[in-house]
Amino acid sequence: MQKKQLILLYIIISIVWIFGSNFLIYHFLPSSLNDIAARIKEVIYVIITGGFFYFLIHKTEELHASKEDQQRLSTLINSMVDFVNFKDGEGRWIEANNFGLQLFQLENVDYRGKKDSELAKYTDFYADALKQCEISDEETWRNGEITRVEESLPIPDGSIKTFETIKVPLFNSDGSRKGLVVMGRDITERKEMLKELKEREERLRRTEKLSVVGELSASVAHEIRNPLTSLKGFVQILQVEDVKHQYYYQIMLDELNRINHIVGELLLLAKPQHVKFSKTWIQKLLHDVISLLGTEASLYNVQIESSFPNEDLFIECEPNQLKQLFINIIKNAIEASTKGGKVTITLKKEDGNRILIMIEDNGSGISEERLQKIGEPFYSSKEKGTGLGLTVSFKIVQSHKGTIRFKSQKNEGTTVFIELPIVHERPSKVD
Numbered sequence: 001m002q003k004k005q006l007i008l009l010y011i012i013i014s015i016v017w018i019f020g021s022n023f024l025i026y027h028f029l030p031s032s033l034n035d036i037a038a039r040i041k042e043v044i045y046v047i048i049t050g051g052f053f054y055f056l057i058h059k060t061e062e063l064h065a066s067k068e069d070q071q072r073l074s075t076l077i078n079s080m081v082d083f084v085n086f087k088d089g090e091g092r093w094i095e096a097n098n099f100g101l102q103l104f105q106l107e108n109v110d111y112r113g114k115k116d117s118e119l120a121k122y123t124d125f126y127a128d129a130l131k132q133c134e135i136s137d138e139e140t141w142r143n144g145e146i147t148r149v150e151e152s153l154p155i156p157d158g159s160i161k162t163f164e165t166i167k168v169p170l171f172n173s174d175g176s177r178k179g180l181v182v183m184g185r186d187i188t189e190r191k192e193m194l195k196e197l198k199e200r201e202e203r204l205r206r207t208e209k210l211s212v213v214g215e216l217s218a219s220v221a222h223e224i225r226n227p228l229t230s231l232k233g234f235v236q237i238l239q240v241e242d243v244k245h246q247y248y249y250q251i252m253l254d255e256l257n258r259i260n261h262i263v264g265e266l267l268l269l270a271k272p273q274h275v276k277f278s279k280t281w282i283q284k285l286l287h288d289v290i291s292l293l294g295t296e297a298s299l300y301n302v303q304i305e306s307s308f309p310n311e312d313l314f315i316e317c318e319p320n321q322l323k324q325l326f327i328n329i330i331k332n333a334i335e336a337s338t339k340g341g342k343v344t345i346t347l348k349k350e351d352g353n354r355i356l357i358m359i360e361d362n363g364s365g366i367s368e369e370r371l372q373k374i375g376e377p378f379y380s381s382k383e384k385g386t387g388l389g390l391t392v393s394f395k396i397v398q399s400h401k402g403t404i405r406f407k408s409q410k411n412e413g414t415t416v417f418i419e420l421p422i423v424h425e426r427p428s429k430v431d
Helices: 001-027 031-078 098-103 116-122 127-143 188-241 246-270 282-292 294-299 321-336 366-371 388-399
Strands: 083-088 092-097 148-154 160-171 176-188 279-282 303-307 314-317 342-350 354-360 403-409 413-419
Touching: 001 031, 001 160, 001 342, 098 188, 116 127, 116 314, 116 413, 127 148, 127 160, 127 176, 127 303, 160 188, 188 246, 279 413, 282 294, 282 303, 282 321, 294 303, 294 321, 314 321, 314 413, 321 342, 321 354, 321 413, 366 388
Parallel strands: 303 342
Antiparallel strands: 083 092, 083 176, 148 160, 160 176, 279 314, 342 354, 354 413, 403 413
């Protein structure tokens, strides 16, 4: 329509020029100058017309080049696996790539010229995320510099994606806002790989520590046990012969028994043990442990509650080792609980041929610093603790191809998650 109007305007101006100039020449100039004036008029007409066409061609070329640049830019940003978005100084969308439109469910929306808060009306799922983007854009403009931030974005399938977002504010020479370039890279896989790597390194570090402890334990434990047996025998003889100092002899025996217990734990870490798995009713094993620790729980005025499924669950395991594992964890939970506290033991069947045992207390909790060192040999918060109990527990879980993790908050309690496979491909051994 605009082209037709331009052509019609050109024709009208040309007709007016031809007839108007002829009228002026033949009525107001001497007849001797008519031919010269007519030629000059024609030259002027050609120059003006040529200039007009040159202007049109030049603008057409500029428009064509602009469209080609826009097409190249669109091709470039659409080929990127990152979210790319260009906004004007008011935060209105100018251009966005297909990845970004699909990400925010805006594929069929005329997004150009609209702000994030306006686009939020077109997608219920990402409405809040788009509104938050508008707020963070304002912060970037106020700061006046490039910003980098990690943002978590929920996905309709229930998963969470992590994006590293870069926002570049653009300003005019007078300091007013010109535009904003937003680029977001999906770093979910990289984050997961790094996390799996900060975990592998931790497992390697623990394994190296256990290896050192094992070598030390093997050499030290046997050297301690021989004189320990002699000392214990002499104390028992003195108990019989000297009635006056029975109180002190009993303290000595208790401490010697404690040393003997520690030596036993050291030997368990040092000596490789062949594990013979058998089919075990896990509910009964847990009930046995709860009954065994019932007296100790009463001493601490702690109540033990359990929640087991009605379905009988059998797993392949070494029953005595699992019993020791649960005794260690539940005993720690009882001792950590305050008077009148509660320890809850929950058993669940997980997807993928696994079971989950959760042991939760409402005790003193564990600080973040201590949480990082749980399971390390000789690290304990107890006054007379060696830290070997949890080290042994970690080894037992490892030998059963399971996982153990702790979740805790200071003064609010601790939850231990133990996940074990129901069936093993082959037995393993504690190294």
